[in-house]
Amino acid sequence: MRSCIINLWIVVALFVPVLLSLRSRRGETQIQTTPSSSSAASFSDSSSFSVKLANTFQFNQRIRDGSNLEYDFYKDTCPQAEGIVRSALTRIYFDHRDVAPALLRLFFHDCFIQGCDASLLLDENDGNSNSSVEKQAVPNQTLRGFDKIDLIKEEVEQACPGVVSCADIVSLAARDSVLLAGGPFYPVLTGRRDNHQSFFEEATAQIPRPDDNVTRTLHLFNLRGFNARETVSLLGGHNIGKIGCDFILQRLYNFQDTRQPDPSIPPDFLRQMRLNCPNNSNTNTNKDEFMTSKPMSSDVQSKSGMSYMQALSTSVSSGSTFDTHYYQSLLRGRGLLFADQQLMAEDKTAKLVSAYASDDGSTFRMDFARVMLKMSNLDVLTGLQGQVRLNCSRPVTS
Numbered sequence: 001m002r003s004c005i006i007n008l009w010i011v012v013a014l015f016v017p018v019l020l021s022l023r024s025r026r027g028e029t030q031i032q033t034t035p036s037s038s039s040a041a042s043f044s045d046s047s048s049f050s051v052k053l054a055n056t057f058q059f060n061q062r063i064r065d066g067s068n069l070e071y072d073f074y075k076d077t078c079p080q081a082e083g084i085v086r087s088a089l090t091r092i093y094f095d096h097r098d099v100a101p102a103l104l105r106l107f108f109h110d111c112f113i114q115g116c117d118a119s120l121l122l123d124e125n126d127g128n129s130n131s132s133v134e135k136q137a138v139p140n141q142t143l144r145g146f147d148k149i150d151l152i153k154e155e156v157e158q159a160c161p162g163v164v165s166c167a168d169i170v171s172l173a174a175r176d177s178v179l180l181a182g183g184p185f186y187p188v189l190t191g192r193r194d195n196h197q198s199f200f201e202e203a204t205a206q207i208p209r210p211d212d213n214v215t216r217t218l219h220l221f222n223l224r225g226f227n228a229r230e231t232v233s234l235l236g237g238h239n240i241g242k243i244g245c246d247f248i249l250q251r252l253y254n255f256q257d258t259r260q261p262d263p264s265i266p267p268d269f270l271r272q273m274r275l276n277c278p279n280n281s282n283t284n285t286n287k288d289e290f291m292t293s294k295p296m297s298s299d300v301q302s303k304s305g306m307s308y309m310q311a312l313s314t315s316v317s318s319g320s321t322f323d324t325h326y327y328q329s330l331l332r333g334r335g336l337l338f339a340d341q342q343l344m345a346e347d348k349t350a351k352l353v354s355a356y357a358s359d360d361g362s363t364f365r366m367d368f369a370r371v372m373l374k375m376s377n378l379d380v381l382t383g384l385q386g387q388v389r390l391n392c393s394r395p396v397t398s
């Protein structure tokens with residue numbers, strides 16, 4: 001009941017300003033921070049920080065935005081679409097809880113590279129199996145959930161053939177995943193179209209890595225229009241799911257090629273992490289990764305990894321998974337990824353972490369909802385751009 005009211009409140013609070021802002025220009029700069037609770041005061045100084053980084057990084061010039069998306073875009077063509085996505089995902093979720101972090105990550109990876117256009121789902125480029133696709137590049141081996149998106153897409157196709165894009169399904173499924181995992185609700189606009197191309201080069205170069213320092217993390221997010229506060233709130237997505245050992249091992253055994261652990265890890269936490277992720281020289285660390293939760297529970301690999309729930313262990317008890325425990329872990333030096341813990345290395349981001357950690361989680365949840373909405377509008381294709389794929393793995397060839 002309580003969460004119902006809160007969700008309703010979030011819808012009202014988010015929805016109206018957001019819709020207005022999307023009508024005006026790129027959503028990101030317009031979304032105002034609504035003073036939400038007593039903790040808002042502690043944010044007032046940090047939110048005025050601006051990220052001053054040279055825009056030296058070369059990336060795509062094709063600027064597209066979410067201003068053509070609509071609320072309930074399929075109301076005439078496939079009114080049941082959002083309901084089908086939600087019920088299919090809910091069914092999957094009760095067998096595979098890990099679908100939530102997996103789809104959240106899939107969404108992030110898709111949107112971060114050339115926008116939320118489902119390019120990540122393609123098996124090949126326009127039938128040219130020669131050119132590399134994002135699926136092979138970015139996340140290799142560690143992204144999961146493609147099959148779940150296919151399942152959902154099949155159900156949607158049965159109801160409304162050729163109408164609902166894969167890109168919309170990914171965005172809706174990510175939103176519903178957050179909700180199922182105990183996170184906040186946020187409205188997702190629809191009307192995205194699918195790209196017929198995938199972007200291997202961009203994918204490898206532009207995805208933030210788990211061993212990035214805070215400067216680079218902020219820089220990469222800044223290139224996508226996210227400020228420090230948005231970046232710090234988005235990383236709170238690590239609240240759910242496991243971080244795979246692949247992404248932690250170097251920190252534990254061979255930090256920056258020193259053959260020593262990261263000296264910033266507290267000794268008891270180092271022991272705990274090493275128990276979870278034993279030194280396995282066979283593990284080939286793949287560093288081109290972020291939002292690095294390990295996937296499906298049915299997967300053998302998923303046994304090796306750690307969650308932020310474990311990181312904080314018994315020191316703080318919490319009812320919900322989607323709360324402040326990520327930030328509390330960082331405050332205690334118990335970040336799993338180097339990039340996570342790096343948020344404490346700069347004053348600007350450390351203040352944000354403290355502020356998020358210091359209230360009941362409502363500020364984080366509000367900011368997270370807002371940043372997810374913004375992410376879902378990133379560089380979308382709309383109108384006559386792109387296409388609506390029938391099979392999310394394959395472009396439609398005319």
Ligand SMILES: *[C@@H]1O[C@H](CO)[C@@H](O)[C@H](O)[C@H]1NC(C)=O
Nearest residue numbers: 125126127128129130131132
């Ligand atoms: C694929 O790559 C090979 C070697 O790089 C090249 O010889 C061949 O022509 C390419 N095929 C296509 C369809 O581009």
Ligand SMILES: *[C@@H]1O[C@H](CO)[C@@H](O)[C@H](O)[C@H]1NC(C)=O
Nearest residue numbers: 132136137138139140141204
């Ligand atoms: C991704 O993994 C596959 C299989 O493990 C491998 O063949 C491929 O070369 C990898 N691609 C990249 C870009 O690392």
Ligand SMILES: *[C@@H]1O[C@H](CO)[C@@H](O)[C@H](O)[C@H]1NC(C)=O
Nearest residue numbers: 211212213214215216217345
């Ligand atoms: C952060 O990383 C970048 C490259 O990844 C490097 O050029 C820069 O010097 C690093 N900054 C600090 C403060 O370590």
Ligand SMILES: *[C@@H]1O[C@H](CO)[C@@H](O)[C@H](O)[C@H]1NC(C)=O
Nearest residue numbers: 252253254259261279280281
């Ligand atoms: C980890 O394994 C490597 C290779 O087996 C070994 O050289 C190294 O000393 C080990 N490190 C620790 C901390 O056990």
Ligand SMILES: *[C@@H]1O[C@H](CO)[C@@H](O)[C@H](O)[C@H]1NC(C)=O
Nearest residue numbers: 123150154390391392393394
């Ligand atoms: C979708 O396309 C992929 C790759 O081309 C194929 O393996 C898969 O069977 C197709 N799925 C359906 C439902 O047709």
